[in-house]
Every structure is written in structure tokens, then in C-alpha cells.
Amino acid sequence: MTGFSLPIQVIDLPGGKIWLVEDHSVPVVSLSWSWRGGAAPEPPGQEGATSLMAAMLGEGAGDLPARNFADALRDDAINLGFDGQRDGFEGSLRALRDALPAALRLARLAMVEPRFDNDAFERVRARALAGARQSLETPRGQASRAFWAGAYPTHSAGRPTGGTPESIAALTIPLLREAHDRQLRATGMLIGVSGAIDAASLRSMIPALFAGLPEGAPAEGPELPAFEHFPRRVVPMAFPQSTILFGQPGLAVDDPDWEAAQIMLRILGGGGFSSRLMQAVRVERGLTYGVSAGLDVLFGQAIISGGLATENGKVGEALDVIQAEWRRMSETGPTEAERDDAIAYLTGSQPLQFTDSRRISSTLLALQRNNRPLDWLSARPDRLNAISNAQLAALSKRMLKPDGLAVVVAGQPTGL
Structure with missing residues (x-):
């Protein structure tokens, strides 16, 4: 018996490798890329810095303030997002094939030249702070926080990935820049691509996506300890x-x-x-x-x-x-x-x-x-x-x- 097969092509690049599934039935291309790290290397008291930094990457870059950056994405129907996770950091985009050069340009701008404008920072931090407080108002949020803290009391896995109300309130733009420099690097990324594009085009286009990022791979944080059983x-x-x-x-x-x-x-x-x-x-x-x-x-x-x-x-x-x-x-x-x-x-x-x-x-x-x-x-x-x-x-x-x-x-x- 055989399963569903994906015709995966592997493209080696200096900073990593791409896995590609080429499909021209619809003129759309989707990219997903990630690094190890995420919330794991965040210093104590800075929980949520990576998650908040990820949200800020969509709030303007280069000479484009937040509204202009959003307009540029919308004009070409580009979907672009970033996510700071417990043990990694992920970016993704989806665009029509003809709009892919613009999508890659905006994605690179967001990663290499994020603005971190104060008004956008205050708005995004306020939203994160409200979410963190709201989660603690529900039994599910309280149970989750207690469960992970009990299972991994000395490791970042035991801390809320998005931060606590206290840690989010203490975050500053310089701390987000530190998280950015710690996480987004020129090597160590994994890349998955699917859609209406061939290997030769990717090989020529993808290096520009990460051009300008600092050399080296991101910090990964401490190794995960054994799950610690705790009393009810x-x-x-x-x-x-x-x-x-x-x-x-x-x-x-x-x-x-x-x-x-x-x-x-x-x-x-x-x-x-x-x-x-x-x-x-x-x-x-x-x-x-x-x-x-x-x-x-x-x-x-x-x-x-x-x-x-x-x-x-x-x-x-x-x-x-x-x-x-x-x-x-x-x-x-x-x-x-x-x-x-x-x-x-x-x-x-x-x-x-x-x-x-x-x-x-x-x-x-x-x-x-x-x-x-x-x-x-x-x-x-x-x-x-x-x-x-x-x-x-x-x-x-x-x-x-x-x-x-x-x-x-x-x-x-x-x-x-």
C-alpha cells in the first residue's frame, strides 16, 4: 500500500535548504521558513519579547510606516506573517506568482529593516497585554499556565510563550530589537515552498529574501529537561x-x-x-x-x-x-x-x-x-x-x- 506522495525537490543554498513541491495548476506560491530559538533563549523577565517582535515585523519597515506597509501588501494580495513560538520562529507568505517578487521584497524589508515605531509598538503591546490578562481570567488560561510551570519549572517551556502581563508591560523597543538580533539570522533556516514556481527560479530569488541579516545561526536556548511530575x-x-x-x-x-x-x-x-x-x-x-x-x-x-x-x-x-x-x-x-x-x-x-x-x-x-x-x-x-x-x-x-x-x-x- 502506498500513501499520498509529494514530489519533493531539494534545493541547497548557502544558508540552508529548500524543500519544494512544484504545482502550476493555480498561479499561487506559498513559502514557509523557520529558525530554531523562539521564546527559549528569552532572559527571565522578558517573556513575550519574541512573540511581540514577530507581531511588530508587520507594522512597517524601511521607508514604509505601518499603514503604507499594509497597503503595499493589500495592493498585491500578499499574505505575510511571522510567529514567535516556544522553540522556534516562523515566517510565511502567500502570493500570486506575478506578485512574488514584491512579496519577497516586502518580507525581506520586514525582517531586515523593521521600523519598531513607537506608536505601533504601544498599540501592539497593548493588544498583547489585553490578551495575556484575558487568558488569566479563564479557567483554561489559568490551568495551562499552572500545568506548564509545573512540568518545566526551571525551563522556558514552563513560561507563557506570549509572556505574562508583568513581562509584557516591562518590554521596550530596545528589548524587541535585541530579540530581533538574537533570532533573525542569515543561516540556520529551514524553507518549504509550494506552488507555481520552479527550482531554478527559487534558487535565484530566495537568497535575496535573507540578504542583510546578521551572519550565523540564532541562539536556541537550553536543552529541554525531563517532564517533571507534580502533585495534583x-x-x-x-x-x-x-x-x-x-x-x-x-x-x-x-x-x-x-x-x-x-x-x-x-x-x-x-x-x-x-x-x-x-x-x-x-x-x-x-x-x-x-x-x-x-x-x-x-x-x-x-x-x-x-x-x-x-x-x-x-x-x-x-x-x-x-x-x-x-x-x-x-x-x-x-x-x-x-x-x-x-x-x-x-x-x-x-x-x-x-x-x-x-x-x-x-x-x-x-x-x-x-x-x-x-x-x-x-x-x-x-x-x-x-x-x-x-x-x-x-x-x-x-x-x-x-x-x-x-x-x-x-x-x-x-x-x-
């Missing part, structure tokens, strides 16, 4: 419902059992109404509207994380049911029918990732980031179908720790 935590909040987040260590993206873990977790918590957690927690007991669990990847590692919301008086029962399902999967593994259904879904849904050039360029970037070979996608169905139920049972026993789930509850739970 309750964050008191006056809400009629509590939000529950739970998790445990997972596995590395290059672990040989990576795809077996995807099958197992699809069955346990990622399959909508067909998942064991949804059946046990919602369908059979009506404790929540939705519950899910899956792999959350950061720094090349994945943890198993999940969550749900339920009435305050039902929190204890919901946690008992989740732990029981965790234990059942750990002790017995999935059934053959569950295995077959999960594999059918994972193979059947794979082509849906490639319905437009933006998804394809993002997928190319993710494949590179995870060090996947060129034939990873086409060979995936065969790899999935080769995974036996015995392998899934052994992985479940090794990986799932029902007594080792870290749990945060934000709300007013009763009976805990």
Missing part, C-alpha cells in the same frame, strides 16, 4: 465549571515508536466520539462536552497532554474515569478492531493535509524540522499497517503511566 494542583476560580488539564512524558519525534504512539493515542483520546475517553467520559456518563488527549511537541520531544471542562461537582468522577481508561489501555492495549479503524483514519485523512499550497509548505517545513526523509509521507501507510497489536500493547504498557498523570484543575472543584 487546584487553581481556585469562581466559575460554574472547572477546566482540567492532564499529561505525562511522551517520546521523542525520532523515536521508532512514534507512529505506534499516534495510533494508540488516536484510540485512547484523539478519535472524536470513537475514542475511549470520549466514550467513557461523555457518552456513557455525560460528564463533559468533549475530552481529548494527544502528543504536544516541543524541542523535538513530545508529551502526552489532554483536557476537558466539567461541572465543579463532577471533577473527581471525571478524573477517576480518565485514570481508569489510562490504566485499561496500559494493561491491555487496543483491540484489533480499534487498531484497524485508527490506521484507516490516519491513512485515509492524510491527503487532506495537502489541499492548498499553504498546507503543503507548512508540511514541508514540519518534515524538515523533524528530520524526516523525503519518502516519509509516501511510505507512511505501509509503516502504519506493519504495526501489530502486540506492538501497540507493549508500547501502551511502556508509555502510559496512570499513576503518573500530572493534573491541574482550575475552578471550584468539589470532592477533591
Whole structure:
């Protein structure tokens, strides 16, 4: 059995390499590029600097103030954006083929000559500050902050990527310039391209996109430590419902059992109404509207994380049911029918990732980031179908720790 195949071309450049899927059926080109780093190397007290800097790159560059820069993008129907993540920094653009030279010129201008005008900075910082404060007004926001801080108390992964109200309020334009100089460099980038362009054109056009950036690769921050289990935590909040987040260590993206873990977790918590957690927690007991669990990847590692919301008086029962399902999967593994259904879904849904050039360029970037070979996608169905139920049972026993789930509850739970 073969999977959906992308005809990937590899183009080597001095600063990195491009993975290209050429498709001239629609006159559109999408680019995605990234560096390692992101929020990881931010000094304590400067959380959110990289995220805010990313937002400022679209607020004017060179001799174009924010409004003129936005007009230039709109006039040529160019979509351009930047994103500061937990462990990396990403840029992306999408444009008609004829507008690609203008798109690349504006993207380079944003990266090499950002204006960081004070009025734009105050506006963008105010928006980020409002978002950070709003997130702390919800059980979900409070639970997320407590969960990650508990799992990684000494690492940047335990801090909010977008910053805290306190850290955002303390950010200044010079600190954003420091984040910019730390992150956007002439080497170390990965690039994915999809659409109506050939390799020769890319080879001549892309170097100009990064021309003028400082030499060298960006700082990557400290290595991710082991997930730290912590006792159950309750964050008191006056809400009629509590939000529950739970998790445990997972596995590395290059672990040989990576795809077996995807099958197992699809069955346990990622399959909508067909998942064991949804059946046990919602369908059979009506404790929540939705519950899910899956792999959350950061720094090349994945943890198993999940969550749900339920009435305050039902929190204890919901946690008992989740732990029981965790234990059942750990002790017995999935059934053959569950295995077959999960594999059918994972193979059947794979082509849906490639319905437009933006998804394809993002997928190319993710494949590179995870060090996947060129034939990873086409060979995936065969790899999935080769995974036996015995392998899934052994992985479940090794990986799932029902007594080792870290749990945060934000709300007013009763009976805990």
C-alpha cells in the first residue's frame, strides 16, 4: 500500500535548504521558513519579547510606516506573517506568482529593516497585554499556565510563550530589537515552498529574501529537561465549571515508536466520539462536552497532554474515569478492531493535509524540522499497517503511566 506522495525537490543554498513541491495548476506560491530559538533563549523577565517582535515585523519597515506597509501588501494580495513560538520562529507568505517578487521584497524589508515605531509598538503591546490578562481570567488560561510551570519549572517551556502581563508591560523597543538580533539570522533556516514556481527560479530569488541579516545561526536556548511530575494542583476560580488539564512524558519525534504512539493515542483520546475517553467520559456518563488527549511537541520531544471542562461537582468522577481508561489501555492495549479503524483514519485523512499550497509548505517545513526523509509521507501507510497489536500493547504498557498523570484543575472543584 502506498500513501499520498509529494514530489519533493531539494534545493541547497548557502544558508540552508529548500524543500519544494512544484504545482502550476493555480498561479499561487506559498513559502514557509523557520529558525530554531523562539521564546527559549528569552532572559527571565522578558517573556513575550519574541512573540511581540514577530507581531511588530508587520507594522512597517524601511521607508514604509505601518499603514503604507499594509497597503503595499493589500495592493498585491500578499499574505505575510511571522510567529514567535516556544522553540522556534516562523515566517510565511502567500502570493500570486506575478506578485512574488514584491512579496519577497516586502518580507525581506520586514525582517531586515523593521521600523519598531513607537506608536505601533504601544498599540501592539497593548493588544498583547489585553490578551495575556484575558487568558488569566479563564479557567483554561489559568490551568495551562499552572500545568506548564509545573512540568518545566526551571525551563522556558514552563513560561507563557506570549509572556505574562508583568513581562509584557516591562518590554521596550530596545528589548524587541535585541530579540530581533538574537533570532533573525542569515543561516540556520529551514524553507518549504509550494506552488507555481520552479527550482531554478527559487534558487535565484530566495537568497535575496535573507540578504542583510546578521551572519550565523540564532541562539536556541537550553536543552529541554525531563517532564517533571507534580502533585495534583487546584487553581481556585469562581466559575460554574472547572477546566482540567492532564499529561505525562511522551517520546521523542525520532523515536521508532512514534507512529505506534499516534495510533494508540488516536484510540485512547484523539478519535472524536470513537475514542475511549470520549466514550467513557461523555457518552456513557455525560460528564463533559468533549475530552481529548494527544502528543504536544516541543524541542523535538513530545508529551502526552489532554483536557476537558466539567461541572465543579463532577471533577473527581471525571478524573477517576480518565485514570481508569489510562490504566485499561496500559494493561491491555487496543483491540484489533480499534487498531484497524485508527490506521484507516490516519491513512485515509492524510491527503487532506495537502489541499492548498499553504498546507503543503507548512508540511514541508514540519518534515524538515523533524528530520524526516523525503519518502516519509509516501511510505507512511505501509509503516502504519506493519504495526501489530502486540506492538501497540507493549508500547501502551511502556508509555502510559496512570499513576503518573500530572493534573491541574482550575475552578471550584468539589470532592477533591
